[in-house]
Amino acid sequence: MTSLLEQPGYDEEKLQMVAEQLLCREDQAGLLLSLMGQPQQYCYPSIFIYGHQASGKSHVMHVMLKELELPHAIISCVECVSSSLLFELVLFSFFGSEASSLLPRSPSLSDFVRIYRQQCLQAPATQTRYIVMEKAELLRDADANLLPALLRLQELDNVSVILLSEISWDKFRPNTGCFEPLLLHFPDYSKGDLHQILSQDSHPKYSDDFYSSYINILLGVFYTVCRDLRELRHLVRHTHTHTVKETDTHKLWRNIEPHLKKAMQTVYLREVSSVQWEQMQQMEEKEAGALRGLSAHTHVELPYYSKFLLVAAYLASYNPARTDRRFFLKHHGKIKKTNFLKKNEKTSNHLLGPKPFPLDRLLAIFYSVVDSRVAPTASIFSQISSLVTLQLLTQVSHDDQLDAPKYKCAVSLDFICAISRTVNFEIVKYLYDFL
Known part of the structure; x- marks a missing residue:
């Protein structure tokens, strides 16, 4: 509602446009606007806005800064893979390409502060400048002095740093200590x-x-x-x-x-x-x-070798280890199913569920079922970790057991059949239960 966004110094029509675009976030927008104050006034040095994903944090900031025509720089910490790129984007947003070109090839924080101060003396701020850091929790992995410096940047100019994060400040606060920002929570949508x-x-x-x-x-x-x-x-x-x-x-x-x-x-x-x-x-x-x-899930897109790794994991989970020679060794001779069927093994492995298998067995089956020769590179091992992250594989051994990790395949038969069809591999012919 417009009444929640009343603030001296702003055009009422612009406030009305902001209110119409911030449906169900009028309370948060009104509180944030009161903290920002009038355009020419000093805002709070830093504001930490946190809330779950898709709770309107970025949308509120984008709409308010754009519709109210406030000078700002919106930085995505996902895209800024280095501090130098962050410094360049801030200078370019406020002062243009000439200012960003003054940075050396590998600028330090002192280089950024020096150039920023020079530009502020040449073009002092008539309105508060806003630096919005999206996905700000990634700043915890940056240089230790970067976040404390950003939170105290108002000592150089009329600028306010707004951090948008999905975690609370208690988990965000650096160990070195820094200026405490003002906290603002965005609750989930009801x-x-x-x-x-x-x-x-x-x-x-x-x-x-x-x-x-x-x-x-x-x-x-x-x-x-x-x-x-x-x-x-x-x-x-x-x-x-x-x-x-x-x-x-x-x-x-x-x-x-x-x-x-x-x-x-x-x-x-x-x-x-x-x-x-x-x-x-x-x-x-x-x-x-x-x-x-x-x-x-049958339509999930995986890398080519990841599909074969998942097929190999399924075979390792549902085939007894002693049958690997029968399925994957070329000169194994004719071995009937009854020859290696134990007396106590009368139940289908699919009814008993997946069994854990070691990493070396997974790789052995993988190199047997894949068509082309594949070198055991780091890419193969990283794809195994990706399958665990996607919860297609489950690691059953402890993380500290680096010498012999064990896994389980966590997908269904329909799923693995659909995946195997995409790589022209008939997995049913290699499953012990379907002999």
Whole structure:
């Protein structure tokens, strides 16, 4: 509401435009605007804004700085891989390319401070300059003196540093100590807030009431597991159907229920893009349900060798170790299944679940099933770590056991069959349970 954004020194029409774009974040925007004060006044030296992902932190700052026409520099700490790039972007945003070109090839913090002070003397600030640091938690890995210097930058000029982070200041605070910023928390959107925001993106073919009911159904399914506005907006756009009449709510639920089940398995992973989602739906219609029953995880895109590593991990988890010679050794002779079936092994390995396997066995099977010769480079080992990060593999040994780590494969049979088809590998022929 406009009343929450009343502040002397700003145009009322601009404040109205800001309020219209900050739906369900009027309270936070009003508090932030009161801290910023009038454009020519000194703002608080540093403000630390924290909250979960997609809670409106960056959106509020972008809208306020742009619509109120305040001098600012928005820096992404993900893109700034070095301090020199950070210094260059700040100087370029405030003083132009000539100022940023004054930096040496590998500038230090003292070089940046010296050039910044010189530019401030030549062009003193008539309004408060704002430096917004997105993903600011990455600054903890930067030089130890960088963050304390940024928080005290107002000693050189009328500038305020605003840090946007997903973690609290207690976990962010450096051990060396620094100037304490002013803390401002952005809470998660409530269910009513999400419903109000998502309802703004109404579909032109449906009435507002019908689209609002559809949003209510989707939030009833996903709100307990996902409150990320971007994820929910992605789901809303790609799960509705165009073939249902507005009055037929039962048919609407039947049509979107399978899509919601698939989306529940891929929420937050974003393994299915918008184009892939539409292609997947068209393929299901053409093939008359040939892919029905496979989860949306079957369409995950992995590097070529990562797929073979996952196939090898599945074989190592569900095949007894003594059968590796039968499956992967060329001159093994004819060995029947009954020859190496133990008396107590009467239950299917798939019913018992995946078993742990050592790293050397995984690599041995991998080099046997992959078509081309692959050198044991660091890239192969990094891809194993990536599979663990994606929770496709599970490390069952302790982190301190570097000599013999053990893993488990955490994917289903349908999943691995779909992955093996993408690399033209018939995994069923190598599974002990299907001999």
